[in-house]
Amino acid sequence: MTRAAPSPQPPTRHTRVTEPVVRGYAAYARRAQAWTRQYQERGGRVFCGAGCFACCNMPIRVSLAEALVTAQALTEGEAARVEAHARQVLHNARTAPSEDVYVERHRTEVGFCPLLDRESGGCTRYDVRPTRCRDTFSALPARYCEAGAWETMTRRERESYRREVARTPGTDGELHFIAPLEHLSEPIWEAAARAMRNEWGLEAWGDFWVLTTLARHEAFMDRVARGDARGAWRAAKAAGLAHATVLEIG
Numbered sequence: 001m002t003r004a005a006p007s008p009q010p011p012t013r014h015t016r017v018t019e020p021v022v023r024g025y026a027a028y029a030r031r032a033q034a035w036t037r038q039y040q041e042r043g044g045r046v047f048c049g050a051g052c053f054a055c056c057n058m059p060i061r062v063s064l065a066e067a068l069v070t071a072q073a074l075t076e077g078e079a080a081r082v083e084a085h086a087r088q089v090l091h092n093a094r095t096a097p098s099e100d101v102y103v104e105r106h107r108t109e110v111g112f113c114p115l116l117d118r119e120s121g122g123c124t125r126y127d128v129r130p131t132r133c134r135d136t137f138s139a140l141p142a143r144y145c146e147a148g149a150w151e152t153m154t155r156r157e158r159e160s161y162r163r164e165v166a167r168t169p170g171t172d173g174e175l176h177f178i179a180p181l182e183h184l185s186e187p188i189w190e191a192a193a194r195a196m197r198n199e200w201g202l203e204a205w206g207d208f209w210v211l212t213t214l215a216r217h218e219a220f221m222d223r224v225a226r227g228d229a230r231g232a233w234r235a236a237k238a239a240g241l242a243h244a245t246v247l248e249i250g
């Protein structure tokens with residue numbers, strides 16, 4: 001099957017969609033910093049830090065508005081690496097028999113985000129990373145964030161993990177991530193949804209690498225800007241980047 005290649009055009013600006021997201025990122029940073037300060041004063045711990053990257057192989061869901069912010073900052077080389085990753089994401093979406101297998105394969109086979117610098121463990125596009133990369137914080141050591149951490153625990157270790165999570169402030173009682181720092185990002189999702197709806201009359205959500213690639217795809221963005229959800233889907237399909245697991249337009 002022949003597949004139309006995405007146009008290597010830099011994305012047009014779509015500033016009425018991206019600016020609310022960028023403002024949301026700044027507001028989130030202020031709120032998260034204030035919340036974290038109080039949390040730490042009460043003895044809470046945050047294990048995230050520079051060079052810690054075990055979470056950078058998790059699937060990431062974004063709005064097209066966030067993807068545009070990232071896409072507009074990428075070099076051609078970075079965009080090509082993101083697209084190669086997106087095609088692996090698509091392959092996984094088409095072949096995974098269940099959501100659990102999709103997530104597990106994403107972490108172990110699709111692998112780490114191409115924007116990660118494996119040498120330093122740093123995000124090379126920290127300034128334009130999406131919301132999920134901003135609001136994921138761990139109240140327990142990073143070994144619990146690693147792919148397969150839960151699957152490789154013995155029954156006793158799982159019980160110990162559950163007890164540890166239950167008594168750790170800031171968690172939701174089930175997982176070791178810091179729940180209020182996730183909730184604080186909700187205004188960014190809301191701002192993105194509102195901006196897309198106001199500007200385009202539609203919303204597009206999905207996988208981070210797929211949408212970041214599509215955000216640079218002229219035919220796709222042209223249909224989006226016209227509010228043509230079906231046309232946008234067809235453009236994504238022609239580019240080999242449409243699958244219900246990784247792309248929702250409507």
Ligand code: SF4
Binds near residue numbers: 049053054056145
């Ligand atoms: S969420 Fe986990 S892996 Fe990611 S930076 Fe925090 S501690 Fe490290």
Ligand code: SF4
Binds near residue numbers: 115116117122125
């Ligand atoms: S964008 Fe940055 S923080 Fe997010 S997954 Fe990629 S490397 Fe990690």
